Amino acid sequence: MSDIATNSFGGKWALITGASSGLGLEFADILAAQKVNLVLAARRREPMEKLASDLRSKYGVDVLVEAINLAAPGAASRLKSSLDARSVTIDILVNNAGFGLHGDFLDTPIEQTANMIQLNITTLTELTHLFGRDMAQRRSGHILLIASLLAFQAVPSYAAYAATKAYVLAFGEALHDELRSHGVVVTSLCPGHTATGFDAAAGATASSLLRLLTMKPRPVAASGIRALMQGKATVIAGLSNKMAAFSNRLTPRSMQRATMKRIMDT
Numbered sequence: 001m002s003d004i005a006t007n008s009f010g011g012k013w014a015l016i017t018g019a020s021s022g023l024g025l026e027f028a029d030i031l032a033a034q035k036v037n038l039v040l041a042a043r044r045r046e047p048m049e050k051l052a053s054d055l056r057s058k059y060g061v062d063v064l065v066e067a068i069n070l071a072a073p074g075a076a077s078r079l080k081s082s083l084d085a086r087s088v089t090i091d092i093l094v095n096n097a098g099f100g101l102h103g104d105f106l107d108t109p110i111e112q113t114a115n116m117i118q119l120n121i122t123t124l125t126e127l128t129h130l131f132g133r134d135m136a137q138r139r140s141g142h143i144l145l146i147a148s149l150l151a152f153q154a155v156p157s158y159a160a161y162a163a164t165k166a167y168v169l170a171f172g173e174a175l176h177d178e179l180r181s182h183g184v185v186v187t188s189l190c191p192g193h194t195a196t197g198f199d200a201a202a203g204a205t206a207s208s209l210l211r212l213l214t215m216k217p218r219p220v221a222a223s224g225i226r227a228l229m230q231g232k233a234t235v236i237a238g239l240s241n242k243m244a245a246f247s248n249r250l251t252p253r254s255m256q257r258a259t260m261k262r263i264m265d266t
């Protein structure tokens with residue numbers, strides 16, 4: 001069964017960051033199935049080369065691999081220059097690369113937190129600016145930003161990570177309105193807990209309550225691409241995650257934090 005009902009993306013080029021693992025693999029497969037040519041970007045070359053080769057033979061699309069540390073200052077413009085040099089025009093940007101840091105803020109080396117902010121916020125913003133300007137000039141383009149359910153409230157034990165995702169969501173929703181008149185769609189996807197490499201990278205073990213709420217990455221990625229194609233501002237993946245975000249509207253912020261702490265710890 002196809003994940004996506006319509007196909008207006010065929011023949012275009014998509015840049016997917018964080019395409020070596022988790023949600024990135026699914027975004028790549030879903031878009032390639034729609035005959036979208038791909039640029040895969042992350043640090044680990046090997047899994048991306050394997051994915052590229054699988055997608056080329058499965059769907060007959062072009063796939064380029066860019067092994068790059070997107071948390072390094074200037075990485076976004078280096079990636080853009082590399083694609084310009086190859087005359088690759090990006091029609092769809094999937095700003096997916098990101099990681100979390102679990103634990104007490106003061107016990108986490110500040111360099112790790114700064115590195116996360118650089119990737120989750122600065123590089124995401126720079127990529128959106130670089131590719132968004134090109135898209136606006138062509139009056140056509142799609143940008144998917146991967147925020148999180150944690151963007152909706154403060155989260156003790158994920159203090160800085162949740163704050164980076166609050167930035168992504170606020171940034172994405174504002175750009176949805178700003179760029180509409182330029183012919184560019186900006187959609188923010190908010191996944192809840194999803195079975196990917198996220199926990200390992202964050203140094204976290206999912207609590208038993210969180211494990212009950214965990215989604216598989218395929219439907220999460222599919223909901224993001226579907227919302228992007230439909231021109232939506234925001235999508236929350238999955239019904240229970242939608243209900244969790246909605247319940248925030250009815251509860252005081254102190255209670256939201258207490259609830260998140262219970263979900264993370266129990």
Ligand SMILES: NC(=O)c1ccc[n+]([C@@H]2O[C@H](COP(=O)([O-])OP(=O)(O)OC[C@H]3O[C@@H](n4cnc5c(N)ncnc54)[C@H](OP(=O)(O)O)[C@@H]3O)[C@@H](O)[C@H]2O)c1
Pocket residue numbers: 017018019020021022023024041042043044045068069070071072096097098099100119146147148149190191192193194195196197198199201
């Ligand atoms: N899984 C969840 O529960 C969840 C929930 C909400 C939001 N999200 C968000 O979803 C997005 C995808 O994460 P995921 O769940 O799929 O986790 P994942 O399996 O750990 O994938 C993260 C991806 O980001 C890439 N990445 C990390 N650091 C990078 C760097 N310095 N430079 C370039 N690429 C880098 C990784 O590639 P390399 O290691 O090869 O560089 C990997 O491809 C993230 O933005 C995450 O915050 C995840």
